[in-house]
Amino acid sequence: MRARRGALAAAALIAPLALGGCDRGGNTDLGLALSTMNNPFFVGIKQGAQAEAKARGLKINITDAQNDPLQQINQMETFTSQNVRAAVINPVDSDAAVPAVGVANRAGVPVISIDRGVNGAAVGSTIASDNVEGGRLAARTLAEALGGRGKVAFLEGRPGTSAARERGKGFEEGIRAYPGIEVVARQPADFDRTKGMDVMANVLQAHGDIGGVFAANDEMALGASKALGARSGKDVRVVAFDGTPDGIAAVRGGTLTATVAQQPKLLGRQAVEWALKASRGEKLPERVKVPVVLVTGENAAEFDG
Numbered sequence: 001m002r003a004r005r006g007a008l009a010a011a012a013l014i015a016p017l018a019l020g021g022c023d024r025g026g027n028t029d030l031g032l033a034l035s036t037m038n039n040p041f042f043v044g045i046k047q048g049a050q051a052e053a054k055a056r057g058l059k060i061n062i063t064d065a066q067n068d069p070l071q072q073i074n075q076m077e078t079f080t081s082q083n084v085r086a087a088v089i090n091p092v093d094s095d096a097a098v099p100a101v102g103v104a105n106r107a108g109v110p111v112i113s114i115d116r117g118v119n120g121a122a123v124g125s126t127i128a129s130d131n132v133e134g135g136r137l138a139a140r141t142l143a144e145a146l147g148g149r150g151k152v153a154f155l156e157g158r159p160g161t162s163a164a165r166e167r168g169k170g171f172e173e174g175i176r177a178y179p180g181i182e183v184v185a186r187q188p189a190d191f192d193r194t195k196g197m198d199v200m201a202n203v204l205q206a207h208g209d210i211g212g213v214f215a216a217n218d219e220m221a222l223g224a225s226k227a228l229g230a231r232s233g234k235d236v237r238v239v240a241f242d243g244t245p246d247g248i249a250a251v252r253g254g255t256l257t258a259t260v261a262q263q264p265k266l267l268g269r270q271a272v273e274w275a276l277k278a279s280r281g282e283k284l285p286e287r288v289k290v291p292v293v294l295v296t297g298e299n300a301a302e303f304d305g
Helices: 002-012 040-055 069-081 098-106 131-145 162-175 193-206 218-231 245-253 264-279
Strands: 030-034 060-064 086-089 111-114 125-129 150-156 181-188 212-215 237-242 258-261 287-290 293-296
Touching (some): 030 069, 040 060, 060 069, 069 086, 069 098, 086 098, 086 264, 125 264, 131 162, 131 212, 131 237, 131 293, 150 162, 150 193, 150 218, 162 181, 181 193, 193 218, 212 218, 218 245, 237 245, 264 287
Parallel strands (some): 030 060, 086 111, 111 125, 150 212, 237 258
Antiparallel strands (some): 258 293
C-alpha cells in the first residue's frame, strides 16, 4: 500500500495543480477537479467552493486539468492518496471522465459531479445549472430580438460535454417555436474565446447576411462579437450563456444582446455541501438543478461585472 501511494503521489506531479488551501500531507478533506481555470466561470466555481470550505473549517484541494482528461485521472489518484472524505469533478469530457471517477470509486471515495455529468460512472449526484431551460430561454430571447424572423448561427460548446449537449437541446427545442428563424450554421468552438472568433469569421464568409448568433457560453460569444466588429449587438444580435463578468460587461456595453447567467459561486458552494452529504452516506437526488437568470441591458446593472 505504501509503495502504491508513493507511485500515485509521483504520478500526480505530472498534473499542474492550482491549490486552494490544501494540505498535501493526507489531511485534505475534499478534492475538486476542475476541467480548466482558463475560464472565468470555473474560477467562480473555485471561489464558491473555497468560501464554503473555509466557512466549514475544511481543507480543499482544487486542481486544474487544463482540459486534459488524463490529468483528471492523476488528480483523482492524488485525492485518494490524501484520504479525502469526498471528491468533486467537473469533467473535461463526460465520457472520458469515467476512468477518473473509477479511481475514486475503487478507493471508496464518494464523487459529486459539477456543471457537467459523467456518463456511465457512479457519482452520488450531479449539480448543474438547468442547461436545457437555459437553452430554451436563449432561443426565445434571440428570436424575439429578431422579431421572429431571420438567419442565425449557433456556436456550440465543447463536444462530449453534457453542458454543450443540453444547451443545444434546449436551443433546438426553443427555436422550433419560431418558423421564421432559420439556423444556417452550427459549429463547435469548444467554449473558447479565440475559437469562437475563428468560427464566427468562417461563418460570416458563408453567411454574411445572418442577423443573430447564439453562443453556448460567454467566451465564445465574446470571440464572435470581436469577429462581427461594429455589427455585434446592432445588425447582428448575440445571445450568450454563463453570466461571467466579461459577458455581463458586454451586455451593459451593448455588444451582446443578452446572456443566460449561471451562478458559478453558488454551484461551488453547493458542491462542497453535497460532497459532505455524500461522505456521510446520505441518499442524494440524481441531479440538483440550479436556476439560470436572463441578463439584458435592462437589468445588467444589478449583476457584478
